[in-house]
Amino acid sequence: MAAAKQESRDEFVVSSTLQSRYATNNGLNESLLEGQVSHYDNIEKHLTRLPQFKDSAEFLDCLAHFSGNDVDLGDISRFESQFGGGEETYKYEVIIENQRGATLLGIPMYSRESLLYPLDPPKFQTLRGHAITSLNLYPLPSRSWRWSWNNWFILMIQDVDQEGWVYSKVRFGSRKWKGVGRFGNFVRRRVWVRKRELAPGADASLLHLPTTLVLDQKHAHINSPEIKHEIRQASPEESITDNNCSNISTEVTSDYDSQLENVLLKLDFYKIDRLKVDQILSFLFGADRQLLQYLIEDQEQSDSPHLLQSLVGKLEFNESKRAFLNKYHAKLETSNNEELALIYKLYQNLLADSFYGSERRQMLSK
Structure with missing residues (x-):
């Protein structure tokens, strides 16, 4: 009863x-x-x-x-x-x-x-x-x-x-x-x-794209047609080419990779997910527009792991990932940055997979 x-x-x-x-x-x-x-x-x-x-x-x-x-x-x-x-x-x-x-x-x-x-x-x-x-x-x-x-x-x-x-x-x-x-x-x-x-005011062509949540066992739906469509809409035409090559110079790219490596080292140092969440948000909301664009372009690449995924993969618990999304959304309400909004969308879809089966959670942390 x-x-x-x-x-x-x-x-x-x-x-x-x-x-x-x-x-x-x-x-x-x-x-x-x-x-x-x-x-x-x-x-x-x-x-x-x-x-x-x-x-x-x-x-x-x-x-x-x-x-x-x-x-x-x-x-x-x-x-x-x-x-x-x-x-x-x-x-x-x-x-x-x-x-x-x-x-x-x-x-x-x-x-x-x-x-x-x-x-x-x-x-x-x-x-x-x-x-x-x-x-x-x-x-x-x-x-x-x-x-x-x-x-x-x-x-x-x-x-x-x-x-x-x-x-x-x-x-x-x-x-x-x-x-x-x-x-x-x-x-x-x-x-x-x-x-x-x-x-x-939304693009009517999105109606004919497959839903984001048509999942398979191997690929996260961050690569769905709707998300790719929005990445291309939000990105300058010259920034994403047919060969998926970035216009960002090698020197600048190296600097961005160095920044990301430092952030990942800090995340490894923290033992509490709450501190990791704050560190990731501080990094993203403190980044310049070109770095954010670099992260978005990286998400389009077919090779893995992706940079955005490696950041959030440092969070150990699913509750921490939910807290990350909630805090991100709260900070986003006071920001007009289109790149940050698109990255939130990517994370929203990526983390949805982390709430599914253990196989997908293992994929997320790789």
């Missing part, structure tokens, strides 16, 4: 129930909707992660209920305040939550902490199966985007219980799921959805 109560105090806002009588596609272009769902590529292959839908067309019909201009918002009245203009410049983020446990005497006793690794999927995963630690840590791809909906919402569509869960017996790979938890059901999952849109 205690476990059930603890799970009820979820860290996220639970959505109001959507009516199951959602509209059909109503003439909306299905391929357009596909493009508006992050991680949609080859969704049929991963449809077992959305067991309440028999096929991808049914899932798109559900989203069409949110998207169509002729939809009666009275059916989803509690969503009404979350809708806005600019419907042509939005995407949906879809996250699956997984739990393991049992239903005892009609009481669901499930927890994200009961998952059996590596047999079970992660607590939260994208449509493609990539792990994320928490919805609260799921970042926007870049500052060009903003959330249209203030919170994540549970998809209350089809055969689900009053909290959006569907249940199966033992395996998450099962094709038999029901919206009622019974004795013998040991796994359950539900779907979270959140809508994002391009901020006013």
